[in-house]
Amino acid sequence: MIITSLDNPKIKYLSSLNKAKERKQEQKFIVEGKHLVDEAKKQNVLIEAYSIEEKEGYIQVTPSVMKKITNTNTLVSEIGLCTMLDKKELSNKLLLLDGVQDPGNMGALMRSAKAFGFDTIILGEGCVDIYNDKVIRSSQGAIFKLNFVTSNIKDFILSHKEYKIYGTNVVNGIPMEDVMKEGHLGIVLGNEGNGISKETSSVIEKNVYIPMEDTESLNVSVAGGILMYYLR
């Protein structure tokens, strides 16, 4: 059996998941490529897999059907339909993202968060949708292993006083070497262009900085990576 029709309801459904709104409503998303399909299976979030080749455990589709699913001109050889994960308990260390917009930065931050034990990510307003295909690709599978909470960052901070939350504004900061790593801790990273919002800044008591040459600044995913490495 091979699906050849672009009008097949299943294919139309999969194609609709290119839109963030549909993904949210259905609580489903798509991953592309063998590595991510395998990883989704391992993490028990894979519902069905599709391939352009005849392959055990895969539903076969024609190349044109595959392009319709992924909504791209480049041909992917396999994709997986996945279910979004239920929230787990908050981890001891949190990464709070206050409007990180670039898909590559979001994916890179996920990899670092997983590598350094910041297993819960709080997604504030203005963040790129994490089930965006570019984010998933650059997360390299880390997306399946993390816990995500969507919340206004200010509200989250105010309702989780048990966490010591550090901002990354350049004012009023302490070097990261002086931060107590023990206990419940969170780091807030801001938007690529504008940094942490005023609203969020108003509830942050302490900021942390990475010692470096004057007047230089780092890409947000690099800064996040260094901080999480250091405070792991």
Next chain:
Amino acid sequence: MIITSLDNPKIKYLSSLNKAKERKQEQKFIVEGKHLVDEAKKQNVLIEAYSIEEKEGYIQVTPSVMKKITNTNTLVSEIGLCTMLDKKELSNKLLLLDGVQDPGNMGALMRSAKAFGFDTIILGEGCVDIYNDKVIRSSQGAIFKLNFVTSNIKDFILSHKEYKIYGTNVVNGIPMEDVMKEGHLGIVLGNEGNGISKETSSVIEKNVYIPMEDTESLNVSVAGGILMYYLR
């Protein structure tokens, strides 16, 4: 005076610099946006600046002429024509890039290199052109303050024995805490998908790794950032 014609030879010349080959031949490149034009001026590499508004020190052009220069549909309000920098002496600490392809990663690595004193970057084969508009944008001006050398990485390593060069392959590595930071030192980062090439690996004696949770991996610009922070 305002340039209104898309056929103006100056405008055609600027537009031709969207191609890497032309940039290389002319040893010129374009930066977009006020921040980068100002930075180029400060670093003495600005030849001329163009704006869609009447502004002292700028040549005024119409919006459609500006779009022709930048070859995009989004309208930039100012650009600068810059000259590529002459090579300076090698710094004590080097970043060697063996095929870093993503413009965002390249820009982020430049920012980290500048922030942590790795003032010379060796650009190996397969690297994205550093004068690509996306690289320049994500470098946030760091591109003006660094020294670049284009060379096959293996050849460079063999002809610079005074540098202790560390790879980032996962085999045969020592944790970064064990690296001697003093003296002449270089870090090699590989391609996003394939890592360091076999050719380059064949002349690397030691690898360095970042301690983290098993089976995880980092984005190349994050890994580079952490290593440069630590070995600064």
